[in-house]
Amino acid sequence: MDAADRGARHGTIPIVDFDAYRLGGADDAVPGERLQELREEVRRAFTEVGFVYLKNTGIEQDEVDHVMAVSKKFFQLPAEEKRPFSRGSYSNSVNHGWVSLERESLNPRRPGDLKEAFNTTSLREDIEWPSDGVDDFRATLVTFYKRCMKLSLRVLRVMALSLGIDPDVFLKAHRQIGCEENGSTLRSLYYPPVKSERVKEDQIRCGEHSDYGSITLLFQSREGGLQVLNRKGKFISAPSISGTVLVNIADLMQRWTSDVFVSAIHRVLLPPGGDSRTRQSLAFFVQPDDNVMITCVDESNKYPPVKCVDYLQSRFSDTYGRN
Ligand SMILES: O=C(O)CCC(=O)C(=O)O
Ligand SMILES: [Fe+2]
Helix, strand or coil: CEEEEEEEHCCCCCEEEEECCCCCCCCCCCHHHHHHHHHHHHHHHHCCCECCCCECCCCCCCHHHHHHHHHHHHCCCCHHHHHHEEECCCCCCCCCCCEEECCCCCCCCCCCCEEEEEEEECCCCCCCCCCCCCCCCCHHHHHHHHHHHHHHHHHHHHHHHCCCCCCCHHHHCCCCCCCCCCEEEEEEEEEEECHHHHCCCCHHHHEEECCCCCCEEEEECCCCCCCCCCCCCCCCEECCCCCEEEECHHHHHHHHHHCCCCCCCCCCCCCCCCCCCEEEEEEEEECCCCCCCCCCCCCCCCCCCHHHHHHHHHHHHHHHCCC
């Protein structure tokens, strides 16, 4: 039994080598023993835990560190300078823009999350981006968005292969990532230093939730704090592992696969008392194209078909209230 196997069996998150299908390699992974292993390990991770660390994806740690460093410059600007770029102020894209501290409660039973975020949802040329003091913000985020998009498509293909279904079934529903008709979002998250005397009862950095779309790619800074609920009902920690990408199943994918792949609840806790470090992460939320109808891939009809944009809209309303 290899390490990935043991990981999934014990309800912990396995580390899987993606080299056979890494970015920069052939567009179609060469069928072979390595790809076969990759398919099996991915299936096991997504059916048993819902999360997997991928190593050797082609996205290097240096790139991730750079995107976080540039993002941090933005987050450290005074609130007045960030406010003009708020989420909700872009007419072409409701989800694009800055989300202020405590604005969201991903678990609505808790006070607002102790985090800030900047969502890159629109890649349109004609929208305004923050530039004063952060002249490289736009180009850095847009470049990283496209890198994540390419990796996501590869992961989606391996996922279909791992289920033994048409390898393009998920790809066909993700043709327009980066265009107006698709809501996929690169979210740069910033968790400021926590001042324990100001923390409200039950407040944490990011409340318990599952993601909404198809899959999420997550890169975390080194401080840790992320926890994932495993199938035994126990929160396990999901530390940052340098050079890897943490990939998880989101709710629409669980529904699409009739609950074969599981979308696990996760959260980010406060740091231990006295730890005043910031935390950062980059989450690439992959969503199918707005107009795609999601119908269970095994034709079981366990869930009725739903239009992607309608499903996501209802989930966003739950998080933000009416918008
Ligand atoms: O910051 C993190 O590590 C996780 C954030 C998260 O789960 C989310 O924004 O959906
Ligand atoms: Fe999440």
